[in-house]
Amino acid sequence: MKKAPIQFWDYRWKLVSLVILIFAIAYTGKPAAMISGLAFSLLLTFFTGTNPGEAVKNLKTPLYLLLFMSPFIILTPGRELLWQLPVVKIYRESLDLLFTILLKSTSIILIFNALLYKADLTRLMQAMKTVGIPGKLISILISTYRYIFLYRKDLVKLSIAAKLRAHSKRRGFSHLLTSADIMLTLLVRSYEQSERVQAAMVMRGYRGEFYFAEKFKSKFSDKIISLVVLMAATGIILMENLC
Amino acid sequence: MLNIDNISFAYPGGNPILKEINLTLVKGENTALVGPNGSGKTTLFLLCCGILKEQAGKIEVDGKFIQHKKFNSKISYLFQSPDDQLFSSTIFDDVAFGPLNMGVEKKDIHGIVREALKRVNSEKLSDKSSFHLSGGEKRIAAIASLLSMNPEVLLFDEPTANLDSRNKRKVIELIQCMDETLFISSHDLEFLLETCGRVIVIDEGRIVADGPIREIMSDEELMKRHGLEKPHSLIPHQERHHY
Ligand SMILES: Nc1ncnc2c1ncn2[C@@H]1O[C@H](COP(=O)(O)OP(=O)(O)O)[C@@H](O)[C@H]1O
Numbered sequence: 001m002k003k004a005p006i007q008f009w010d011y012r013w014k015l016v017s018l019v020i021l022i023f024a025i026a027y028t029g030k031p032a033a034m035i036s037g038l039a040f041s042l043l044l045t046f047f048t049g050t051n052p053g054e055a056v057k058n059l060k061t062p063l064y065l066l067l068f069m070s071p072f073i074i075l076t077p078g079r080e081l082l083w084q085l086p087v088v089k090i091y092r093e094s095l096d097l098l099f100t101i102l103l104k105s106t107s108i109i110l111i112f113n114a115l116l117y118k119a120d121l122t123r124l125m126q127a128m129k130t131v132g133i134p135g136k137l138i139s140i141l142i143s144t145y146r147y148i149f150l151y152r153k154d155l156v157k158l159s160i161a162a163k164l165r166a167h168s169k170r171r172g173f174s175h176l177l178t179s180a181d182i183m184l185t186l187l188v189r190s191y192e193q194s195e196r197v198q199a200a201m202v203m204r205g206y207r208g209e210f211y212f213a214e215k216f217k218s219k220f221s222d223k224i225i226s227l228v229v230l231m232a233a234t235g236i237i238l239m240e241n242l243c
Numbered sequence: 244m245l246n247i248d249n250i251s252f253a254y255p256g257g258n259p260i261l262k263e264i265n266l267t268l269v270k271g272e273n274t275a276l277v278g279p280n281g282s283g284k285t286t287l288f289l290l291c292c293g294i295l296k297e298q299a300g301k302i303e304v305d306g307k308f309i310q311h312k313k314f315n316s317k318i319s320y321l322f323q324s325p326d327d328q329l330f331s332s333t334i335f336d337d338v339a340f341g342p343l344n345m346g347v348e349k350k351d352i353h354g355i356v357r358e359a360l361k362r363v364n365s366e367k368l369s370d371k372s373s374f375h376l377s378g379g380e381k382r383i384a385a386i387a388s389l390l391s392m393n394p395e396v397l398l399f400d401e402p403t404a405n406l407d408s409r410n411k412r413k414v415i416e417l418i419q420c421m422d423e424t425l426f427i428s429s430h431d432l433e434f435l436l437e438t439c440g441r442v443i444v445i446d447e448g449r450i451v452a453d454g455p456i457r458e459i460m461s462d463e464e465l466m467k468r469h470g471l472e473k474p475h476s477l478i479p480h481q482e483r484h485h486y
């Protein structure tokens with residue numbers, strides 16, 4: 001399997017620069033800054049060899065959620081009336097809000113995707129440790145991530161099983177109820193599995209601290225890429241303040 | 244080697260699962276643990292390695308008492324499902340996890356991992372991710388992740404579950420070469436006949452038989468009483484008549 005360019009980027013540099021970029025984007029509020037944030041995260045997605053299909057897959061769920069919330073956001077009253085439709089009134093502030101959330105969350109998810117794309121979790125954990133994140137916090141982050149991962153895997157498996165039994169042929173409220181039931185059962189099941197994984201770790205001497213076999217070695221190119229990302233982050237912040 | 248002294252256990256709010264269990268494993272000898280589903284085999288193993296806490300009695304390994312949730316390098320437990328055991332991004336990291344926690348020097352770690360993988364004939368798995376392994380490979384890798392810690396007692400919980408006959412053969416050959424003390428639970432009596440010299444039968448929380456495996460498994464009456472079937476290989480071949 002060919003490695004994507006992003007996999008060659010030293011984990012420590014990748015972690016620090018992408019997290020700073022995320023904070024920079026989270027800080028923006030002006031359209032120009034937000035749009036350049038999105039543009040840069042798209043560039044990052046393509047230049048680092050992050051599979052666009054994967055990115056779209058990861059974007060899907062949060063965007064659905066946003067779509068689901070958008071009528072509520074749009075209908076929030078504001079001061080400046082834009083359109084007066086027969087029943088609803090659309091205000092400028094609520095449209096702005098929707099636009100802001102959509103732009104910022106898309107960019108942030110794209111960057112997260114670049115950070116985690118084909119990442120070796122052990123190395124990522126090690127990078128977190130070397131930049132000074134406490135071991136307990138890393139452990140919580142990783143087990144949450146693993147938990148979500150297991151949950152998603154099980155959900156896919158179970159929904160296939162449900163489809164095979166013509167579950168989707170049933171519509172309406174009872175369909176919804178069984179789906180909710182499946183999701184709850186899974187929630188408990190993946191919780192139990194993550195407990196067992198934790199027990200397995202303790203039984204192999206884990207005491208809340210991770211140890212690693214390898215040392216990091218960074219190349220000159222790692223620093224150059226990070227420099228580019230940090231310059232972009234600075235640019236976005238400047239735009240926010242100067243435009 | 245492993246000494247279980249008057250152990251009783253019930254899950255919170257449940258009926259007693261184990262009642263006054265007494266047994267001692269002999270060093271270097273493989274012992275089988277059989278009993279119907281839900282008879283408490285897994286529970287007994289979890290008690291032996293300190294994942295669960297006994298309500299009464301004591302468990303001792305090599306002269307040291309097992310303490311709840313305290314790591315003991317002398318005893319290791321192979322989970323029923325390898326997915327509970329393998330959590331790192333590569334098999335190398337999983338096999339290295341125990342020794343690193345035990346304070347092995349970084350320069351020695353590669354040798355230890357290679358040695359453990361060599362013992363299970365799977366050096367090629369080192370850089371693979373456990374997500375991409377077959378059931379048989381996962382099982383073998385999970386065994387290697389225990390062997391790298393050099394335990395004296397190994398508890399194997401249904402090690403042949405979900406394995407095809409070729410992988411089962413691999414596990415049998417592996418066990419036959421091991422000089423550690425093994426305690427193996429399984430429903431696969433033919434497999435146990437090939438790997439163990441002694442068997443312990445539990446039913447309804449009590450030990451109902453303990454002795455040489457061929458002798459006990461030939462006792463059709465006893466086997467039937469506890470929901471077990473006499474293995475085919477122990478049924479005397481009928482004389483074939485040649486005409
Ligand atoms: N976490 C738990 N909480 C409550 N009851 C449990 C739990 N785990 C197992 N049991 C019950 O304990 C009994 C013994 O289970 P187990 O030790 O897994 O049996 P075996 O491994 O022999 O099939 C079963 O009746 C099971 O339902």
Ligand SMILES: [Mg+2]
Pocket residue numbers: 284285286323400
């Ligand atoms: Mg069991």
